[in-house]
Amino acid sequence: MKTTLHTLQQMAEKGDKIAVLTCYDASFAALLEGAGVEVLLVGDSLGMTLQGEDSTLPVTLSDMAYHTRCVARGSKQAYIVADLPFGSYQESPRQALRSAAQLMAAGAHMVKLEGGQVMAETVAFLTARGIPVCGHIGLTPQSVHQLGGYRVQGRSEAAAEQLLLDALALQQSGAGLIVLEAVPATLALQITSQLTIPTIGIGAGPGCAGQVLVLHDMLGIYPGKTPKFAKDFMNGAGSIQAAVLAYVRDVKSGAFPAPEHTF
Numbered sequence: 001m002k003t004t005l006h007t008l009q010q011m012a013e014k015g016d017k018i019a020v021l022t023c024y025d026a027s028f029a030a031l032l033e034g035a036g037v038e039v040l041l042v043g044d045s046l047g048m049t050l051q052g053e054d055s056t057l058p059v060t061l062s063d064m065a066y067h068t069r070c071v072a073r074g075s076k077q078a079y080i081v082a083d084l085p086f087g088s089y090q091e092s093p094r095q096a097l098r099s100a101a102q103l104m105a106a107g108a109h110m111v112k113l114e115g116g117q118v119m120a121e122t123v124a125f126l127t128a129r130g131i132p133v134c135g136h137i138g139l140t141p142q143s144v145h146q147l148g149g150y151r152v153q154g155r156s157e158a159a160a161e162q163l164l165l166d167a168l169a170l171q172q173s174g175a176g177l178i179v180l181e182a183v184p185a186t187l188a189l190q191i192t193s194q195l196t197i198p199t200i201g202i203g204a205g206p207g208c209a210g211q212v213l214v215l216h217d218m219l220g221i222y223p224g225k226t227p228k229f230a231k232d233f234m235n236g237a238g239s240i241q242a243a244v245l246a247y248v249r250d251v252k253s254g255a256f257p258a259p260e261h262t263f
């Protein structure tokens, strides 16, 4: 059965956890969806995992379109979300639409962009024109040089309140999903309970509607520093398939993320 945004919304309403992984090619697309991963995120993290850059900033729209096409060709049933890369959407809603159209033409079912209230007008512009949008708040890697590093966000009461306002603004503007990255579990749970749309957490605790990890982190093959919230599922698994099945099982049961993966 094909996964749609409606499916994900219904899963969240029933409390069935959504399993998401990043995916950048056709072979992994088939493997991941065969193991029960509902959403494939063509993340701009490919700048780090595939291209060896030390941030996501150098990734281009044509890089994203290429990998989105690879994933779409290998996938029959997953819901495909593609990241709008740095510089391809921040200028104006019109620029965002032009960029999003390229990713949708490459086979994405939804585009993801980083930012909260500041992106509300852009989210409304895209969704009014038939392009589903996923928000992404908390640790937004395209802002690493403003954030001062890859670190947990929303720790102060003021920052937490701002993240809640950001999430509500994205939902109000028509976003269908929101990624919460590297925020305290208590805050992610609070945001999730105040929204009607599903939240997808990465380093945001077990209270989100779904979980996402970078594929190379969950396979233990990323050579750089991996975040505290990543878990190597190859540890104890005999194959990539078994590792992905373990990830899906642990997301569904709530066993992942455990306290050691959580802020």
Ligand SMILES: Nc1nc(=O)c2c([nH]1)NC[C@@H]1CN(c3ccc(C(=O)N[C@@H](CCC(=O)O)C(=O)O)cc3)CN21
Pocket: 045, 048, 049, 056, 139, 141, 149, 150, 151, 152, 182, 214, 216, 217, 222, 225, 226, 227, 228, 229, 230
């Ligand atoms: N391989 C990979 N995994 C990711 O999760 C990921 C990427 N790449 N690229 C884009 C961003 C960058 N991310 C990161 C990278 C590092 C940390 C990290 O090391 N955080 C430290 C805390 C550092 C601090 O507070 O100063 C940690 O302990 O988790 C977090 C998120 C998440 N995303």
Ligand SMILES: CC(C)C(=O)C(=O)O
Pocket: 022, 041, 042, 043, 044, 045, 046, 083, 136, 179, 181, 202, 212, 213, 214
């Ligand atoms: C980690 C996820 C949320 C992401 O944005 C990416 O892989 O680029």
Ligand SMILES: [Mg+2]
Pocket: 043, 044, 045, 056, 083, 141
């Ligand atoms: Mg990304």
